[in-house]
Each structure stands twice: as C-alpha cells, then as structure tokens.
Amino acid sequence: MDKNIFEDRILDYLDGSMDFKERKEFESFLNDNDSYKSMVNDIKNNIKLMKSVEPLKVSKNFEERLQLKIESLSLNNNDKKSFLSSSARQWIFSGLSIFGILVLSFLFFQPNSNLVIADEKIQNEQKTLIESPSKNSNDEQIKELDQLDNFNGSFVNDKQ
Amino acid sequence: MTQSLLNLSLKSSAMDNPFKLSDEKLIARFVNGDINAYKELVKRYQDKLFNFVMRYFNNREQAEDVVQETLIKLYTHAHYYKDIALFSTWIYTIAKNNALTELRKNKVKKSNSMWTDDGKLIDIASNEIPLDEKVQNEIAVEKLNKYLLELPENFRMAVYLRDFEEHSYEEISMILEIPIGTIKSRINRGRIMLAEKLKSYKE
Structure with a gap:
C-alpha cells in the first residue's frame, strides 16, 4: 500500500467506517509495517489524551465583566434612542x-x-x-x- | 431586549430545570424576553468557547475578550438565529469569526510557553518536575497543546473540534465553513502531523 493511500485511510479506520474486508486488509498492512503501526497507535493515544484533557475555565470575574459590558451597552442604546x-x-x-x-x-x-x-x-x-x-x-x-x-x-x- | 442582567441569581419558574431545555429552546425563550435563558446559555458555553478560542490565541486575556464579544453578540443578535442549524454550530461560528477578526487586527506572536490549568503561562522546557505518572500525563497534555498550537491553523482547528470537542464532521464543516471532505482530510493530516511532532519530542 502506498504511504499516501495508507495515510488517507487512517481516519476511516479509526472511525470504524471501513467494511470488514477493508479493515482486515488495513490491519494486515499494519502488522507488516511496524512504523505505520506505531503511527496509528500514536494517533489513537493522542486522541485518547485529547479527550481526557480537562477544559480550561474562564476567569472568576468573567460573568461580572460580561454583565457590566452588557449594561453599558444597554445604556449606550438608551442614549442613542434619546438622541434619535x-x-x-x-x-x-x-x-x-x-x-x-x-x-x-x-x-x-x-x-x-x-x-x-x-x-x-x-x-x-x-x-x-x-x-x-x-x-x-x-x-x-x-x-x-x-x-x-x-x-x-x-x-x-x-x-x- | 432591554432586560437588565441585574439579579443574576434570580431564576424564573420556567428555568427550574434548565438542563432539560435544549440550547435551541433556550435561545427561543431568550428571544421572547426570558433573560434567565440567556444566563443559562452563557453558563453552558463560556468555557467551551473559551477553550475553542484559546486555540487561536494561546492568550488568556485576548481569548476571554473574544468570548465576551461573542456572548454580547448573542445578547444583541439572538433574533438572527435560525432554527435550521444547531445553536452550538451558530455560536461557534460567531466565535470563530470574532477570533479571526481579532487575529487580523493584531497578529499574535507565537509563544513557546504554555498555560497551566489555572491559566498561568509556564515554560515547559525550563520545568524539571519529578516524573510520577500524573505529572507525566500533565506534561504529555501540555506538550500536546503546545504542538497542536504549532500546527497550521486550518489543521489545528479541525483537530481541536473533532478530538477535544468531539463535534461531528457535519458540525465542524458548518462551523469552519469548509466542505466535509476537506474537513476529514485536514483532521487526518493534522493528527498525523501531531503524532510526528510528539514522536520526535519523545525521541
């Protein structure tokens, strides 16, 4: 299997969207090529790692700042209305x-x-x-x- | 929509079980004047959008500004939302556009530093930490984040939305406004690039 074709098929393999025959063919190719097998394993592990990452949180005063901005926006709109x-x-x-x-x-x-x-x-x-x-x-x-x-x-x- | 955001702690009776309401129902309620629906949407999306926008900037302050701008747009333009797309897709698209506008305004210098969970920037290379399993995992995550940031933006955002946020290809395609085939190709290529970078780091 050509390297480019192999790389194109990694996504389908990991998504489980290959049919039985294609999957068997792909896996036998991996078993014969350690470097490709290791690459697929690395990608699998990275995906697992990315899913495990704790999301960042916004600052504690985020909502307070948002509230102030919205209130000032409302005031500006009122000013604009009175001007109009x-x-x-x-x-x-x-x-x-x-x-x-x-x-x-x-x-x-x-x-x-x-x-x-x-x-x-x-x-x-x-x-x-x-x-x-x-x-x-x-x-x-x-x-x-x-x-x-x-x-x-x-x-x-x-x-x- | 002239409601005040004062009395944030107050909840209307309709919001007793906000988690039962879909995002789409919440925005419909907000358009009809229920400010608590807006507050619920802010709670649901502020961190998600923040994580998403951080992948554009790697700068906490700028990312928060962009998220705030996005949430203000939600406040002022909620009536523009059409029920043909998921609310999440719509709001992510606004955040992406705001982030890209901001990026165009000030080209952010790429930093070698990375953030910690509490938002402080650290220099990973200078940190010599005892390598127990937890710390190893933390460093792996930090390295992952670092190398993800080094990917070209097109690949980075596609990988992020798929592997961190677990969006469907269709949603990613709508958020980034790129055909599904291209999205799949970028995710695939981005993952391979990331794996190669991490491999070279380990070696």
Whole structure:
C-alpha cells in the first residue's frame, strides 16, 4: 500500500467506517509495517489524551465583566434612542414650520388665486360658446334673422 | 431586549430545570424576553468557547475578550438565529469569526510557553518536575497543546473540534465553513502531523 493511500485511510479506520474486508486488509498492512503501526497507535493515544484533557475555565470575574459590558451597552442604546428622539423632534418641528409657512402663503395669496380661477372660468365659457354653440342659440339666431327678414319685408311692403 | 442582567441569581419558574431545555429552546425563550435563558446559555458555553478560542490565541486575556464579544453578540443578535442549524454550530461560528477578526487586527506572536490549568503561562522546557505518572500525563497534555498550537491553523482547528470537542464532521464543516471532505482530510493530516511532532519530542 502506498504511504499516501495508507495515510488517507487512517481516519476511516479509526472511525470504524471501513467494511470488514477493508479493515482486515488495513490491519494486515499494519502488522507488516511496524512504523505505520506505531503511527496509528500514536494517533489513537493522542486522541485518547485529547479527550481526557480537562477544559480550561474562564476567569472568576468573567460573568461580572460580561454583565457590566452588557449594561453599558444597554445604556449606550438608551442614549442613542434619546438622541434619535431629539433629532426626530427636530425633524417634526422643521416639518411643522414649513407646513405653517405654506398655509400662511396660501391664505395670503388666496384672493388672487380666486380671481385667476374666475378668469379661467369665463374664458372657458367663451371658448365653449365660440367652438360649439348650442342648438338653442342657433334656433334663437335663426328666429332673430327671420324676425329681421319679416321686419324688412313689412317695411318694403309698407313703402310700396 | 432591554432586560437588565441585574439579579443574576434570580431564576424564573420556567428555568427550574434548565438542563432539560435544549440550547435551541433556550435561545427561543431568550428571544421572547426570558433573560434567565440567556444566563443559562452563557453558563453552558463560556468555557467551551473559551477553550475553542484559546486555540487561536494561546492568550488568556485576548481569548476571554473574544468570548465576551461573542456572548454580547448573542445578547444583541439572538433574533438572527435560525432554527435550521444547531445553536452550538451558530455560536461557534460567531466565535470563530470574532477570533479571526481579532487575529487580523493584531497578529499574535507565537509563544513557546504554555498555560497551566489555572491559566498561568509556564515554560515547559525550563520545568524539571519529578516524573510520577500524573505529572507525566500533565506534561504529555501540555506538550500536546503546545504542538497542536504549532500546527497550521486550518489543521489545528479541525483537530481541536473533532478530538477535544468531539463535534461531528457535519458540525465542524458548518462551523469552519469548509466542505466535509476537506474537513476529514485536514483532521487526518493534522493528527498525523501531531503524532510526528510528539514522536520526535519523545525521541
């Protein structure tokens, strides 16, 4: 077995994920090669040792320090919130001021605006009359013309 | 989440049997405002994360700072946790990212010293201790830690998570954000490198 192939298979061997045939083949290879066998044993022992290591513990004041940090963080957040609310107040104040100015401007210029609207209305009516005179007005015009003709006729007859 | 951490000793009735609750249930409770759930998570993970981060730094103070930063992130960003992954995977990933950020900020000089169980740094080479079995074992552990630190980071963290913390390959893959095949290869290679270093030390 090639060294690289052997090394690649150590993990599977130690995990017990080889099938029976593969395991037997691997073990017979180990029995024939003392240096490889010793390497696998060393790895096994190291793993055992690593599992037995007592974990380190954080300092006694760790939780206390964490608590202080979190509390200061909360305070900062509150400061930030109050800052935000004051800036929000500034925005609202500015907005209201602008709105007030607009309302005042509208009230101040309102008469002129009405005049403009009235002018527009008159112009529209005139336009309507010129572009599309109503049937009634046509009839009236015809009537007037007829009356004028009649008048002219009667005037001529009188003369004769 | 504006709860105060004051009155740490107080426990809500829901936390009477905290060990019955999974990490995932605890974080769900914390998101819903139960500060005791957060405290329980801190208790469960502070040492684990500390041991994990120590493998990046070999510096107690820096490692504790990183763990604190991680636990603060848990406090402020708990609602970001999604139930699709194990809580442990999520929190280890945050700790790893914090550690890597910190490492980038200040490149820590490699030390020849090693720590003792109570966190004091000692120089193993200068210590001539009577070699009874217990001490021999302690020295073996210290040597193991020392040589583990000498491994390249990629191999070291994979071996640590597998052999010290006994995480599954899937979890390690998620924590380190590396495919499972690569993780297995790194663990295998890391173990071989460690064995070779320890062998040369014994000889």
